[in-house]
Amino acid sequence: MQRMAITVYSVRDDEVAYFQQWQQAHPEEQVQLIKVDLTVETATLAAGSHSVILLQTKPVDVTIIQVLAQLQVANLIVRAVGVDNIDAKAITQFGMQLANVPSYSPRSVAEFTVLQLLQLLRQSFRFNIAFKKGDFRWTPFLGEELVGKTVGVIGTGRIGAAVIAILKGFDVHILAYSHHHNLAAQGVQYVDQLPELYRRCDVLTLHIPGNAENTRLIDGAAFQAMKPGMILLNMARGSVVDTQALLAAMDQHIILATYDNEAPYFGQDYSQRKIDDLYLRALMQRDDVLLAPHMAFYTKPAVENMVNQALDKSLAFLQNTPTLEVH
Incomplete structure (x- = not known):
């Protein structure tokens, strides 16, 4: 050879x-x-x-x-x-x-998706921050339950399908949007228009490629069409979500974000360095945002x-x- x-x-x-x-x-x-x-x-x-x-x-x-x-x-x-x-x-x-x-390992990303969703619903990350400051009170972090919620999944490829498989154990209603209705035979209900997904869902999770077609798919109009308080989980590329629109919508929605301009930062140690990116700094300062440094796969x-x-x-x-x- x-x-x-x-x-x-x-x-x-x-x-x-x-x-x-x-x-x-x-x-x-x-x-x-x-x-x-x-x-x-x-x-x-x-x-x-x-x-x-x-x-x-x-x-x-x-x-x-x-x-x-x-x-x-x-x-x-x-x-x-x-x-x-x-x-x-x-x-x-x-x-x-x-x-x-x-x-x-689609399962690694899928498990991380559901883990972060539960953290956002139960606000456990806020408890952890308070506990480390010596504040052991429950209020005001009253949580929500996942059971009975409607979860929208954009993209039902390998990762999206793995997310749906896990979510079925939580007794939720699942709606999906994808070019290919590959899970329809398994009982997954697809919608043909994204605005319908935004209007009906309590949770929206993204599992689509970061290509030109999907760039800024979640824009200002999408945020305006969403239910108030919707939880958005971006497990795709940061470019799928319009960062300016995301920041403008923060007071209405709960976000797990993957940031668009991540390349200069994620995977690097900035603990002793200044972060110049104003959008990233704004996201980091929010206590209702979980930022994932491109590590959902990391098992x-x-x-x-x-x-x-x-x-x-x-x-x-x-x-x-x-x-x-x-x-």
Whole structure:
């Protein structure tokens, strides 16, 4: 078999053991681990590699892809689902192949979704803040129960379907909106128009890709159509929600937010640094907002699957295995 070099960028400490285990199981392959992100400057580190694996929210634009192509890197694999930060046209232009890991652990995101929903309903995060200040009173944090509520799910792919499977145990009424009514046979009720979902639901959870079609899907008009007090859970990309409209709607709704301009901040330590982004600072100062730093996926099984499936796809590319398209 042809020896293949794989260069992996943005490697975290919690991933190293899984990379090493895969390397031990595939001694004929050479895997280079790099902790920094893929940039124009660091792209040269992939010289001699057939495949590059990455995980970052920073853009991978035509200038980076051109450098990789000049180094004869043939394949780019994202060890996650989202590829919206990759210049797909440049991938085609330079004759490279692009793949992702579409199903590393839908359950991890689904469980986190329901966990945060329960926190918002019971206001447990507010209790924790008060307790740490020595305030052990119950009031004014009177909670709500999930049972009997109407939950809207936008996007019923792998993650959305996993969320619905968990929610069925809470005796809620589920409404869904999706291009594909893939769960209709299982009794899930779909609506054809988003305003109907906004009008009828007590909770709305988002599980759709961060592509051009979905950019600012939840805008000012959407917030105006929602029930007062609706809980919004954005488990998709931050770009799906209009941040300005979100801030304007805060007094009417309860939010679990994934922030649009997350790339410079999430995954970084800003405890001793100034956050210049005014929108992010405004969200952080609200006590009725839970901000998730792009970590709903972050479990041991998910991380292991992301590593192994990305490496396996690199190997499959080399062996010309079909059906490696991006999902």
